[in-house]
Amino acid sequence: MTADRVVLGIESSCDETGVGLVRLAADGTVELLADAVASSVDEHARFGGVVPEIASRAHLAAMAPTMRRALDESGLELSDVDAIAVTAGPGLAGALMVGVAAAKAYAAALDVPLFGVNHLGGHVAVDTLEHGPLPERCLALLVSGGHTQLLLVEGIGEQITEIGSTIDDAAGEAYDKVARILDLPYPGGPPIDKQAKLGDPKAIAFPRGLTGPRDAKYDFSFSGLKTAVARWVETEQREGREIPVADVCASFQEAVADVLTAKAVRAARDLDVDTLVISGGVAANSRLSELAAQRCAEAGITLRVPRPRLCTDNGAMIAALGAHVLAAGAKPSPLDMPANPGLPVGTIVVQ
């Protein structure tokens, strides 16, 4: 019988420096203790996207202060930590390196095991902090500025298989690009969502990427959609017409939500799983969650969406995945572990 264990998670794969703390109980349940995040998003805004060097600099500056905040929030000290998990990839190389190096130093100083874990798995694992243990098999749809993936999860700490992904832009990237076309601020998700609520989703028939009969069933493409929006807006401008921003946003958002949910529900049916987890920064999008809820209900699928704060990148999701791999008896990662920007999703823990 093992006692409760405290797991610390460190995240630095993109523009958020996250430190989270969770408690792994003897029965395998995982409880959130602290979730401190420092974001450099404002520093990237004028560049219209994440600038890797700016993100890396921000991670270095934020690492120790964010750790302090997480500890204060939990009322714990570093000496209470029993294991450390860190995002080993995928992500921006220089950004990952900061978190991985820090995690090695904390682990060595505290003499606790280190787990280099997969960021994508973290997005799924985080849901157990809010909705409890996942079923033995479930499907996860990850949508953010950096990823758009369909994953089959067979034991969160054990086996994750990618069954589909974007072949070009991530969904969140398409939001950022469309926001730029419409002169809306970066990041594009929130302003487009807000405008879309005022518009008609059927006003413009934007294309649904990769939905032809011969297309890959579970892959996504958003590059064509983005270009279609740009073309439509430009044509209207040339004709001297005013751009109906709300209708463009609503129709664009409808196209994104339609494809994401249709493919996710289809995959769940095909693979015979009855639970869908939607996570990642775009999971907070109002139309996506609405349409997903409707289609999952029709298909008899249980939908789980973590609260927005847990959906975006954070350290708690890495701590959660660390707790699950610890519970599953995974071997710790070596201290010469590299950061791996292209870490395959099937690698849950770096060995």
Added chain:
Amino acid sequence: MLVIALDTSTPAVTAGLVALDDGPPRALAERVTVNPRAHGELLMPQLLDVMTEAGRELAEADAIVVGAGPGPFTGLRVGMVTAAALGQACGRPVHPVCSLDAIAAQATAEGPLLVATDARRKEVYWAAYDAARTRIDGPHVQRPAEVPTDGFAAAAGEMAEALGIAAVEPRYPTPVGLVTAARAALQGEPAPLVPLYLRRPDAAEPGKRKSVLTRGAK
């Protein structure tokens, strides 16, 4: 006192444990590996090797000294964040020191000295020192031909040859060099742990959007 010394501002991955008493600093154990692509992989294992060889625990160190650059950014941050995390976990002060000062402190030459390291893009990071090894200019980042060498007979650091004056050792920061350069600072409150980047991040604000219609018409 026992001081952990780390530097990843050059192709060398430097880790050591240094004893600092009344006399000159002494390295109890050190590892210096030249591998510009593996700072993140090598630093922590090397430091643990050092501690094992010295027969000490990390928590026995009284302070940490880390090279704050200048140096290529990704590698430089490995040493800085490692030092920051160790200091936080062990409750010990972390003192940043200009990495070029650490090279100067160990230079095998008399008189005024230049130190130059590789800044890539055909430039060098450089600084100038007087005979007592006090920094009198720099650190800067420039092309080697732009470094003023008048009045200097010798240069240290991995890019010393590029300055066209006599090149002397060392080429990279050593643990004893780092602690020597930090000796005065070790008596006081640590300075903020801020890297000497010297260059702005490469980033351009987006220009006017390109027309998709004209692109499509091609």
